[in-house]
Amino acid sequence: MSFELLNRQPQVKEYLGSALKKSRLPHALLFAGPARSGQREAALVLAKSLFCEKGILEGGCDVCVQCRQVSGAAHPDLFILEVQKDSKVIKIEAVRELIARAGLRPFQARAKLFVIDGAERLNEDAQNALLKTLEEPEGSTFFVLITSSPERLLSTIRSRVHPLRFLPIETGAEKSPEIDLLKRRLLSLALGDSASASFGVGMEETDWSRLDREILIKVFEDLISYLRDLLLIRVGVPDLVAVGHEKLEKEKTAARLEEGALRDKIERLAEFKEKLKENANLRLLMAALTDELEHT
Ligand SMILES: [Zn+2]
Structure with missing residues (x-):
């Protein structure tokens, strides 16, 4: 598992590669970005980079015991915390x-890595409990917090982690003119633009039976990710919005929106x-959504 896996997130790849080479990897990292943008895979690549017996920093060798145990989700120094089913x-x-x-020394590798996948699922008490550990980790201990909702983390947590922003991954399938149009319509509706007055008409033209559900889910993920960027700008943590990714336009849009309204819309879209x-x-679902977005 080499760094090539990170090719779709070049900024992340460059940052991690350089930090590992210089032995300057921050002890606590935040992988922020939409679901399915490769954060979990990146955390495993990082684990191999830290543990590999051959010292291959760029994603490990995939052959040694350490690398193989990471692949098999059975490495004693890799601890992955995530929400359990039914919770x-x-x-x-x-x-x-x-x-x-x-607080313990690594069992068999040079370092240990703790991954919290879905860090937004930590409630306030849990986040508070983590603060001290994140601030003063033992030398060979590293943390990766993965989240699609960084705005749900306490500011005290955010200030203790080095943020890396993962961009939405385009699969190509959602790149049709029809999907583009749908995205624009949904966005203008969600933002309450005047153009949305004609939205209902456009929606009726859409042949839902022709749309792939998976692609539609991806459209929603992109839309939520966009609104989340606006919210992050609004609440004063623009660091988590990728530079150059329509940032200027987002700053302008964010300036005219209310924080509470943005949070509501994100929640409803989710x-x-x-x-x-x-x-x-x-068809029924989208009709209900149209109606609701028009009235919030
Ligand atoms: Zn290895």
């Missing part, structure tokens, strides 16, 4: 266990995205 939050007991482990996954009738 919406990462339990504080699990965080306490992580903290206790963080709920609709979940319903899309549950096989709800597309």
Whole structure:
């Protein structure tokens, strides 16, 4: 598993490569970006880079015991914390266990890596419990917090982690003119632009039976990611918005929107995205969404 896996996130690849080479990797990193933009894979690449017996910093050798155990999700120095099935939050007991482990020396590698996948699922108590550990980690201990919702992290957490922004990955399938148009319509509707008055008409023209549900879910993820950037600018953490990624335009848009309204819209769109996954009738669902966005 080499750094080539990070080719779709060149800024992340460059940063990690350079930090590892100079032995200047921050002890706590934040991988922020939309779901499925490769954060988890990047964390595993990082684990191999830190653990590999051959000292191959760019993603490990994939052959030695350390690398193979990372691939098999069985490395004793790689600890991945994520939300359990049937639960919406990462339990504080699990965080306490992580903290206790963080104080121990590595079992077999040169370092140990703790990954919290879905860090927005840590409630306030859990985040507070983590603060001290993130601030003063033992020398060979590293943390990666993965999140698609960095605005849900406490500012005290955000100030202790080095942020790396993952961009949405384009699969190509969503690059049709029809999808582009749908994206623009949904965005203008979500932003409450005057153009949205004609939105309902456009929506009726859409032949939902021709749209792939997976692509539509991706459209929603992109839309949520865009609104989240606006929110991050609005609440004063623009560092997490990728430089050059329509940033200027986003700053202008963010200036005229209310923080509370943005949070509401993000939440509602996320709920609709979940319903899309549950096989709800597309036409009815989108009609309900149109109606709701027009009135919030
Ligand atoms: Zn190796």
